[in-house]
Amino acid sequence: MNAPVTAGPAAFRFDPSTTPVDANERAARLVDPGFGRVFTDHMAVVRYSEGKGWHDAAITARAPVTVDPSTAVLHYAQEIFEGLKAYCLDDGGMALFRPDANARRFNNSARRLAMPELPEELFLESCRQLVRTERDWFPAVDGGALYLRPFMFASEAFLGVKPSAEYLYMVIASSVGAYWKGGARAVSIWVSQNYTRAAPGGTGEAKCGGNYAASLAAQSEAIAQGCDQVVFLDAVERRWVEELGGMNVFFVFDDGSMVTPPLTGTILPGITRDSIIRIARDQGIVVREEPYGIDQWRADAASGRLTPIGQVVEAAGRFTIGSGGTGQTTQRMLDALTAIQRGRAADPHGWLERLG
Numbered sequence: 001m002n003a004p005v006t007a008g009p010a011a012f013r014f015d016p017s018t019t020p021v022d023a024n025e026r027a028a029r030l031v032d033p034g035f036g037r038v039f040t041d042h043m044a045v046v047r048y049s050e051g052k053g054w055h056d057a058a059i060t061a062r063a064p065v066t067v068d069p070s071t072a073v074l075h076y077a078q079e080i081f082e083g084l085k086a087y088c089l090d091d092g093g094m095a096l097f098r099p100d101a102n103a104r105r106f107n108n109s110a111r112r113l114a115m116p117e118l119p120e121e122l123f124l125e126s127c128r129q130l131v132r133t134e135r136d137w138f139p140a141v142d143g144g145a146l147y148l149r150p151f152m153f154a155s156e157a158f159l160g161v162k163p164s165a166e167y168l169y170m171v172i173a174s175s176v177g178a179y180w181k182g183g184a185r186a187v188s189i190w191v192s193q194n195y196t197r198a199a200p201g202g203t204g205e206a207k208c209g210g211n212y213a214a215s216l217a218a219q220s221e222a223i224a225q226g227c228d229q230v231v232f233l234d235a236v237e238r239r240w241v242e243e244l245g246g247m248n249v250f251f252v253f254d255d256g257s258m259v260t261p262p263l264t265g266t267i268l269p270g271i272t273r274d275s276i277i278r279i280a281r282d283q284g285i286v287v288r289e290e291p292y293g294i295d296q297w298r299a300d301a302a303s304g305r306l307t308p309i310g311q312v313v314e315a316a317g318r319f320t321i322g323s324g325g326t327g328q329t330t331q332r333m334l335d336a337l338t339a340i341q342r343g344r345a346a347d348p349h350g351w352l353e354r355l356g
């Protein structure tokens with residue numbers, strides 16, 4: 001079947017796995033799934049080639065991808081990805097959280113990496129169908145979810161440096177437990193002096209694998225320093241706080257207001273970031289999207305203006321924010337967001353897409 005696909009449920013051929021994991025083994029794997037280690041039986045695949053466009057959409061058995069050693073992605077890293085979760089709701093249903101926002105960000109990343117855009121409805125349908133196929137893979141543990149990893153890579157076998165003429169788009173699913181085992185806690189953060197994450201004009205706001213490859217040395221430094229995460233400063237002045245290795249950052253002040261760095265092209269426009277801004281504003285909290293300097297951070301922590309979010313470690317020393325624990329505002333935001341994601345609270349922005 002090689003006809004170009006546009007969108008809609010009918011676009012995906014269904015080739016069920018002939019060797020799915022049996023129910024007992026699946027149950028054993030789901031007891032303590034952790035993050036990114038337990039995978040489901042199927043995956044979504046759509047192919048692209050120049051001239052033909054997107055074609056051959058399928059939900060098929062999860063299997064290794066065989067590529068030629070000259071495949072473009074292996075040499076020039078033309079690859080993008082997304083990450084989103086499907087939740088099991090308290091009423092027994094399933095839902096995706098803001099998948100349309102992930103679809104839009106995916107296409108923004110595609111444009112930056114000179115890749116073809118994927119029709120938004122195809123992205124959404126690939127996620128919906130995979131979740132429906134894998135409904136038995138939701139872990140029953142608290143905070144458990146199906147983590148979806150849509151990604152696209154340059155699959156043309158050619159060593160010339162140019163945008164590939166062929167691409168593979170895939171979605172795999174992983175059963176995951178709560179990101180922070182034992183509940184959310186304050187993180188400790190290493191301020192990277194040797195490395196920056198993104199420069200103006202670079203790929204900072206795209207979700208491409210290369211950004212993460214380039215962040216690993218800094219993240220390793222953070223671990224060596226006994227910290228959970230690295231925080232990057234801007235590449236020009238080495239002063240303005242940008243984001244952590246894998247998440248955006250908010251600063252919460254003693255007057256209840258919040259600051260988060262603005263989206264000027266070098267940080268990833270997080271969907272959690274956008275959701276927190278909107279929830280906070282709904283609750284009457286003042287949120288400012290403005291640059292915040294490491295010098296200001298030190299001073300505010302020392303003066304007690306910042307409410308607790310944890311420890312910040314620099315080459316020159318460390319500072320603790322408040323008592324070093326999770327702050328009240330942070331907890332409030334987390335509770336409000338989780339309640340919407342689990343279908344326990346009103347959803348005024350229509351963020352939850354129920355899958356039945």
Ligand SMILES: Cc1ncc(COP(=O)(O)O)c(C=O)c1O
Pocket residue numbers: 083243244245246247248268269270271272273
């Ligand atoms: C560098 C970086 N910033 C921010 C985020 C948060 O993005 P989102 O809230 O859309 O998950 C991520 C998520 O993986 C990330 O890798």
